[in-house]
Amino acid sequence: MSSFSKRGDIAAFLAMDVMAKAKAKSRAGEAICHMEVGQPGTPAPLKVRQSAKQALDDQILGYTEALGLPALRERIAKHYKQDYGVTIDPEHVVITTGSSAGFVLAFLATLDAGDKVAVPQPGYPCYREILKSLDVEPHFLSLGFENNWQPEIAHIEQAIHKHKIKALLLASPSNPTGVVMEDALIREIAQLTKANNVWFIMDEIYHGLVYDQQEMTLAGFNEATIVLNSFSKYYSMTGWRIGWMVVPPHVVRTIEKLSQNLFISPPCLSQIAAIAAFEAKDELEDIKACYQTNREILQNGLMEVGIKRMAPADGAFYIYADMSDFTDDSLAFSQSLLETHGIAACPGLDFDEANGRFMMRFSYAGPKQEIVEAVKRLKEKPLS
Numbered sequence: 001m002s003s004f005s006k007r008g009d010i011a012a013f014l015a016m017d018v019m020a021k022a023k024a025k026s027r028a029g030e031a032i033c034h035m036e037v038g039q040p041g042t043p044a045p046l047k048v049r050q051s052a053k054q055a056l057d058d059q060i061l062g063y064t065e066a067l068g069l070p071a072l073r074e075r076i077a078k079h080y081k082q083d084y085g086v087t088i089d090p091e092h093v094v095i096t097t098g099s100s101a102g103f104v105l106a107f108l109a110t111l112d113a114g115d116k117v118a119v120p121q122p123g124y125p126c127y128r129e130i131l132k133s134l135d136v137e138p139h140f141l142s143l144g145f146e147n148n149w150q151p152e153i154a155h156i157e158q159a160i161h162k163h164k165i166k167a168l169l170l171a172s173p174s175n176p177t178g179v180v181m182e183d184a185l186i187r188e189i190a191q192l193t194k195a196n197n198v199w200f201i202m203d204e205i206y207h208g209l210v211y212d213q214q215e216m217t218l219a220g221f222n223e224a225t226i227v228l229n230s231f232s233k234y235y236s237m238t239g240w241r242i243g244w245m246v247v248p249p250h251v252v253r254t255i256e257k258l259s260q261n262l263f264i265s266p267p268c269l270s271q272i273a274a275i276a277a278f279e280a281k282d283e284l285e286d287i288k289a290c291y292q293t294n295r296e297i298l299q300n301g302l303m304e305v306g307i308k309r310m311a312p313a314d315g316a317f318y319i320y321a322d323m324s325d326f327t328d329d330s331l332a333f334s335q336s337l338l339e340t341h342g343i344a345a346c347p348g349l350d351f352d353e354a355n356g357r358f359m360m361r362f363s364y365a366g367p368k369q370e371i372v373e374a375v376k377r378l379k380e381k382p383l384s
């Protein structure tokens with residue numbers, strides 16, 4: 001038999017595996033509380049859907065420029081001015097097929113096989129697995145209650161000098177913890193990485209979903225920073241597969257060539273519709289207010305059923321909870337939680353191969369009734 005490639009031998013995305021099982025149960029008529037994936041329970045904003053309908057009737061919807069529709073790139077640049085007071089040249093904005101494709105483009109543009117990249121642990125599992133599939137070695141920066149889930153400068157310095165990383169990849173707000181990094185820390189890291197010729201790739205996909213403070217963007221900060229973002233989370237457009245990057249000027253042409261060859265262009269209909277997402281602030285802020293209510297219900301509910309420690313959950317729509325009183329095998333725990341309580345949640349092992357066996361991630365992006373119901377079930381049938 002022909003053999004598979006070693007680079008294809010990567011781990012499954014456990015959240016998606018749990019979702020597939022939970023969806024099968026829902027289809028079979030079971031009332032499942034879906035808290036496994038980070039996906040808004042709402043459709044794209046009305047203005048986005050109206051714009052898409054119009055485009056379907058009026059436009060050809062062919063390939064676009066590989067870097068994306070100029071009108072969308074300009075609108076994104078305007079968003080940086082309006083929301084952060086940061087001037088970005090539209091020429092440095094690259095539209096991608098979700099931030100997922102953005103990662104592939106950013107990694108291919110900056111890294112070679114055999115390079116090392118520092119990533120947070122816990123962190124979004126696909127960082128680690130995409131890197132592995134490109135023969136790039138992840139170097140883990142360990143986060144936990146002891147460092148308030150924020151990366152430590154000493155660890156980054158060590159990664160740079162001892163492990164010779166070529167890039168550092170961080171997210172703020174973070175998945176799975178929801179932690180928002182301090183502005184001063186982000187700036188310090190950006191200066192440190194630039195001074196050492198290390199790329200700083202920042203995942204800002206959960207921007208817009210920060211509840212009690214203002215987030216800073218790293219877009220355009222210096223020529224060693226690459227920012228990724230997406231319409232999937234705040235803009236409630238997961239299935240439209242549309243995101244963007246802000247890259248330094250000298251990287252644009254490399255990314256353009258990669259995008260031409262790998263994807264030709266991001267989806268045209270989604271690009272046209274995404275322009276309208278920036279005019280849907282009222283609707284999106286209402287959705288965000290629902291997340292905030294859900295967060296409170298879930299945090300309180302989890303504490304009431306005996307879960308004593310959780311990461312701060314400043315932003316995004318997740319609670320990363322310490323389940324060590326109940327399990328040391330979060331994968332088995334997530335399976336039994338689905339069977340016994342009809343609650344689908346994600347095992348910490350997805351995000352952290354070292355300590356994730358004690359942790360579970362609960363998403364509160366779904367409808368409030370499902371969060372309320374999940375808490376009710378946890379109270380009725382105590383965790384053992």
Ligand SMILES: Cc1ncc(COP(=O)(O)O)c(C=O)c1O
Pocket residue numbers: 038097098099100101124171174175203205229230231232238241242243
């Ligand atoms: C931290 C983080 N980055 C990137 C992604 C990928 O999102 P998309 O490809 O939909 O933009 C996700 C999805 O859950 C995520 O949580």
